[in-house]
Amino acid sequence: MAEPILSIRNVTRDFGEFRAVDDVSIDIQTGTITGLIGPNGAGKTTLFNVLTGMLPPTSGTVHLDGQDVTRFRPDALFAMGLGRTFQIPRPFAKMSVLENVMLAPLAQSGERLWGPFFQSGKMRDQEAAIRRRAMEVLDFVTLAPLADNAAGQISGGQMKLLELARILMGDPKLILLDEPAAGVNPTLTKTLIEKIEELNRDGKTFVIIEHDMDFVMQHCDPVIALAEGRKVFEGRAEEAQSNTVLLDAYLGAQVE
Numbered sequence: 209m210a211e212p213i214l215s216i217r218n219v220t221r222d223f224g225e226f227r228a229v230d231d232v233s234i235d236i237q238t239g240t241i242t243g244l245i246g247p248n249g250a251g252k253t254t255l256f257n258v259l260t261g262m263l264p265p266t267s268g269t270v271h272l273d274g275q276d277v278t279r280f281r282p283d284a285l286f287a288m289g290l291g292r293t294f295q296i297p298r299p300f301a302k303m304s305v306l307e308n309v310m311l312a313p314l315a316q317s318g319e320r321l322w323g324p325f326f327q328s329g330k331m332r333d334q335e336a337a338i339r340r341r342a343m344e345v346l347d348f349v350t351l352a353p354l355a356d357n358a359a360g361q362i363s364g365g366q367m368k369l370l371e372l373a374r375i376l377m378g379d380p381k382l383i384l385l386d387e388p389a390a391g392v393n394p395t396l397t398k399t400l401i402e403k404i405e406e407l408n409r410d411g412k413t414f415v416i417i418e419h420d421m422d423f424v425m426q427h428c429d430p431v432i433a434l435a436e437g438r439k440v441f442e443g444r445a446e447e448a449q450s451n452t453v454l455l456d457a458y459l460g461a462q463v464e
């Protein structure tokens with residue numbers, strides 16, 4: 209098998225005495241849409257935060273494309289092709305949808321990368337190129353008609369599409385989505401799924417945290433489950449549904 213795009217080895221993350229992620233090892237294969245499931249508090253978002261450099265692991269390693277990126281900063285990882293969205297989108301509310309997208313590479317790749325352009329006389333050309341690219345990605349995520357609207361005024365589902373547009377500015381090869389369908393109406397969820405599948409056919413790899421089991425069953429393969437910080441299942445979606453360890457984990461979490 210080809211080298212995994214992301215290799216997570218024995219990752220543990222403690223908050224004081226509490227172990228939120230416990231010795232997790234996962235290989236994400238290039239070209240897959242992996243579903244990451246598990247009851248509330250299982251450690252899914254914490255694992256994303258470790259993978260994207262927002263939190264250092266207490267121990268363990270993360271390799272991206274074979275390179276050890278453990279403790280790399282989010283902007284460095286974004287520049288290397290790792291994009292992520294958040295459970296709760298947080299656009300700059302007063303800025304337009306287009307401006308939010310135009311800011312993405314500046315805010316996330318850092319001045320190091322873009323600084324020289326802005327110091328040179330090419331600034332205006334550069335801004336026009338960023339604007340063109342931003343309109344392209346807005347068009348792709350179906351938000352072009354809302355380009356001039358304030359980002360704070362669009363719906364929650366549209367904000368999720370806006371987040372996807374922002375990370376697409378970096379042309380990521382690996383995209384981590386945290387609950388993309390949560391709180392999104394069925395029409396926009398359908399659009400989001402179509403876009404994910406189109407990007408996937410184009411070669412982009414996805415890891416998706418999602419509670420909606422229909423979504424996971426239909427669109428994710430493989431499925432990985434965490435419970436109380438540990439990996440308790442890895443396999444096909446159909447197998448997840450009848451896995452007793454996993455069912456116990458969900459029932460246990462409900463009882464608590």
Ligand SMILES: Nc1ncnc2c1ncn2[C@@H]1O[C@H](COP(=O)(O)OP(=O)(O)OP(=O)(O)O)[C@@H](O)[C@H]1O
Pocket residue numbers: 223226228246247248249250251252253254255
């Ligand atoms: N910064 C933090 N400080 C202390 N505890 C934290 C912190 N972040 C997360 N935790 C704890 O770690 C555990 C795992 O949380 P996490 O958000 O990763 O779970 P999750 O699987 O993403 O849950 P959900 O599905 O509800 O989003 C929870 O018990 C949470 O309270």
